[in-house]
Each structure stands twice: as structure tokens, then as C-alpha cells.
Amino acid sequence: MALGGAxxxxxxxAIQARINGVLGVRVDNGIVAGFLSFSVGLVALAVVIALLxxxxxxxxxLWRGIRGRSVPFWMLLGGACGALTVSTQGLTAGVLGVSLxxxxxxxxxxxxxxxxxRIGFGPxxxxxxxxxxxxxGALALAAVAISLSGDVLASAPLWMLVLPFLAGVGIAWQxxxxxxxxxxxxxxxxxxxxxxxxxxxxxxVAAALSVALRGAPDPLPAEPWLYLGGFLGAAYILLGAFIVxxxxxxxxxxxxxxxQLVTSVVIDVxxxxxxxxxxxxxxxxxxxxxxxxxxxxxxxxxx
Numbered sequence: 001m002a003l004g005g006a007x008x009x010x011x012x013x014a015i016q017a018r019i020n021g022v023l024g025v026r027v028d029n030g031i032v033a034g035f036l037s038f039s040v041g042l043v044a045l046a047v048v049i050a051l052l053x054x055x056x057x058x059x060x061x062l063w064r065g066i067r068g069r070s071v072p073f074w075m076l077l078g079g080a081c082g083a084l085t086v087s088t089q090g091l092t093a094g095v096l097g098v099s100l101x102x103x104x105x106x107x108x109x110x111x112x113x114x115x116x117x118r119i120g121f122g123p124x125x126x127x128x129x130x131x132x133x134x135x136x137g138a139l140a141l142a143a144v145a146i147s148l149s150g151d152v153l154a155s156a157p158l159w160m161l162v163l164p165f166l167a168g169v170g171i172a173w174q175x176x177x178x179x180x181x182x183x184x185x186x187x188x189x190x191x192x193x194x195x196x197x198x199x200x201x202x203x204x205v206a207a208a209l210s211v212a213l214r215g216a217p218d219p220l221p222a223e224p225w226l227y228l229g230g231f232l233g234a235a236y237i238l239l240g241a242f243i244v245x246x247x248x249x250x251x252x253x254x255x256x257x258x259x260q261l262v263t264s265v266v267i268d269v270x271x272x273x274x275x276x277x278x279x280x281x282x283x284x285x286x287x288x289x290x291x292x293x294x295x296x297x298x299x300x301x302x303x
Contacts, residue, residue: 010259030090040230058187108168
């Protein structure tokens with residue numbers, strides 16, 4: 001069930017990437033698009049917490065932990081990596097397409113997930129680096145190599161390919177940090193709220209600097225669906241805070257990779273981007289990503 005939740009996170013991430021990518025293109029500023037996405041998610045979470053008594057109790061425990069310093073400062077910073085993710089979506093996904101954006105994220109998630117599990121940073125504690133997990137990580141990186149073959153490197157600037165990798169590194173750290181905070185305050189929804197508060201603050205500063213340097217963005221589009229990325233972000237960050245303690249950082253990342261790639265194939269086939277990979281590359285990436293999840297799933301031993 002936890003692995004199924006990880007796949008659902010990937011599906012929502014892929015859809016969010018395309019929405020935020022299109023929003024970034026429409027307003028001609030990916031950082032402003034990220035700020036809009038996070039702001040919508042923060043408002044949605046605030047409404048949910050106000051309506052649910054158990055969520056309000058979690059928010060109170062979070063506030064008391066911050067005031068009493070029983071919650072360390074670094075646990076409050078998971079949203080900063082979320083800010084990097086949505087900004088990267090706004091800057092690159094509208095040009096690269098969701099598939100190519102996703103495989104950059106895959107590389108960052110896979111490598112950092114292995115490291116975080118090995119040192120015991122996540123809420124699941126130290127997770128052994130088994131041969132299956134190593135092979136799963138290697139296959140995920142093979143999907144990245146496939147995605148960069150052909151004319152992809154010639155059709156997209158290098159910085160557009162590096163940013164998704166950094167976003168993947170941030171996603172792995174964010175999942176582990178939010179999971180630790182959820183354990184500390186006994187409330188995944190309060191941890192998600194803190195993540196959105198931190199991300200919104202970081203993006204507000206970044207958007208202000210971007211506008212000061214580049215000028216005002218284009219007028220906001222009127223289509224409501226372009227603002228749904230924040231709702232999806234709130235949903236998958238909350239789900240991740242629930243399940244990361246059961247899966248570990250790497251396995252949750254690999255499950256989300258599977259959901260992201262399968263969904264990105266559908267999106268990019270129906271709605272191609274200008275610098276996206278060829279169809280054969282997309283299919284090969286999905287096959288390799290499925291294999292990476294299959295070999296990494298722990299097997300139960302019979303008595």
C-alpha cells in the first residue's frame with residue numbers, strides 16, 4: 001500500500017510539473033509561477049487544517065515545539081527544497097517536457113535517496129543498501145542515460161538539464177525531513193503545513209528579486225486549471241510524510257519515479273514539448289524505470 005502511495009505521488013508530481021511549466025511560460029517567469037503554486041497550496045492546507053480538529057491539534061503541537069525549541073530549526077526547512085522543485089518546473093518543464101524533466105529528477109532522487117537511507121537521516125532510520133536497492137538505483141540512472149541520447153543535449157541548454165537533477169536531490173531531502181518532522185509533532189498534515197510556509201517565504205523573496213531584476217511578469221492567465229499545481233503539491237507532500245517511514249527514502253523515490261514516468265509518457269504523447277525526447281526514448285525510460293522499482297522492492301522471506 002505504501003508503494004502504491006509512492007506511485008500516486010509520482011502521478012501527481014508529473015501532472016503538477018506540466019501545469020507549473022505551462023504557467024511559467026504563460027507568465028514568462030518560472031519563479032513567479034512557483035510562488036503562485038505554493039501560495040495556492042498553502043491556502044488550501046490552511047482551510048483544511050481549520051476544518052479538521054485533529055489537524056488543528058497537530059498545528060498547535062508544531063507551534064509549541066517551535067516555541068519550546070524541541071523541534072530543531074533544520075526540520076522546518078523541507079519547504080525550501082519544495083520551492084526549488086516548483087521553480088524548476090516553471091523554468092524547465094514547459095520547454096523540456098515532463099519526461100525529460102522527470103529523468104533529471106530521477107537521478108537526483110536516486111543518488112541522494114541511497115545516501116540518506118544509508119546514514120539513517122529519514123524517519124525509517126538506517127536502511128541497508130541491499131544489492132536489489134543498488135541495482136534499482138543503477139537502472140534508474142540508466143533511464144537518465146537513455147533520455148540524454150540522440151539530439152536532446154543539442155536542443156536544450158545544459159542548465160535546463162542540471163536544474164531537474166538538483167530538484168531531485170531536494171525532493172529526497174524534503175521527504176526525509178518532512179517525515180522526521182511529522183514523527184516529532186505526531187502530525188503529517190502539520191509537517192506539510194510547515195513545508196508550505198517555508199517554501200512560500202523562500203519563493204516570495206526569490207520572486208521579488210526576479211521581478212526587480214527582470215521586470216514584471218506577463219499578466220496572469222485566466223484559466224483556472226493553471227493554478228491547480230498547488231493543490232497537487234499539498235496532496236503529494238502530505239502523502240509522502242505519511243508513507244516515507246514505511247518505505248524509506250529511496251523506495252518511495254523509486255515508486256514515485258514509476259508514477260512520474262508513466263504519466264509523463266501520456267502527457268508528452270498527447271501534448272508534446274518543443275525539446276522533449278523521442279517516443280522510443282520515452283518508452284525505454286519507462287521500461288527501465290519499472291525494472292528499477294521491481295528489483296528494489298524488498299522480498300519477504302518464508303518461515
